[in-house]
Amino acid sequence: SQTIHQWPATLVQPVGSPLSLECTVEGTSNPNLYWYRQAAGRGLQLLFYSVGIGQISSEVPQNLSASRPQDRQFILSSKKLLLSDSGFYLCAWRPGTGVGEQYFGPGTRLTVT
Amino acid sequence: LAKTTQPISMDSYEGQEVNITCSHNNIATNDYITWYQQFPSQGPRFIIQGYKTKVTNEVASLFIPADRKSSTLSLPRVSLSDTAVYYCLVGGRPYTGGFKTIFGAGTRLFVKA
Numbered sequence: 001s002q003t004i005h006q007w008p009a010t011l012v013q014p015v016g017s018p019l020s021l022e023c024t025v026e027g028t029s030n031p032n033l034y035w036y037r038q039a040a041g042r043g044l045q046l047l048f049y050s051v052g053i054g055q056i057s058s059e060v061p062q063n064l065s066a067s068r069p070q071d072r073q074f075i076l077s078s079k080k081l082l083l084s085d086s087g088f089y090l091c092a093w094r095p096g097t098g099v100g101e102q103y104f105g106p107g108t109r110l111t112v113t
Numbered sequence: 114l115a116k117t118t119q120p121i122s123m124d125s126y127e128g129q130e131v132n133i134t135c136s137h138n139n140i141a142t143n144d145y146i147t148w149y150q151q152f153p154s155q156g157p158r159f160i161i162q163g164y165k166t167k168v169t170n171e172v173a174s175l176f177i178p179a180d181r182k183s184s185t186l187s188l189p190r191v192s193l194s195d196t197a198v199y200y201c202l203v204g205g206r207p208y209t210g211g212f213k214t215i216f217g218a219g220t221r222l223f224v225k226a
Contacts, residue, residue: 044157104157106155106156
């Protein structure tokens, strides 16, 4: 069966510090991968999605970046965090072929202080 | 991608049937309609997906009229544990890889005892 992992689960970082969130998927090949952010009490904002290694599409230009160094690994990064980067970060995967629903990871709660 | 409009919130009581309607006037011919459920501090979870008419699974039913400009998620006999945010998404081709998905603000359902 397929599983998706995210870490860390929670993170408190000062403004201006770097960020690296990691997401890995097991049990599938060539998944579509997604990064979302959810502010408190709000809906999900799509940040990045990837259809393959090294292929990243950005939806919201900002101080965040994403990389996909391996087929089942998706990394969200920032060189300098802003207060507005606080939120709940969710990684999701979807089969490259097959049914259309996305499967979400447990999320990372980021607080920028 | 087609834009969706849902009620911001709804209240219900245990044991009642709940119907949440989503408007998607600009739905494209190849678009599917997908509903997700999200509990606090968790990622969304797929509920149901359909293209036209009616789809039913063990959790919910999805009603889609002939013009496909709206859809209704029906939750039979809700319980307190159904209190969550429900998202309607339109887009994507389940059997084709590489599409992006846009989550709206969702509908907050409150189930009371």
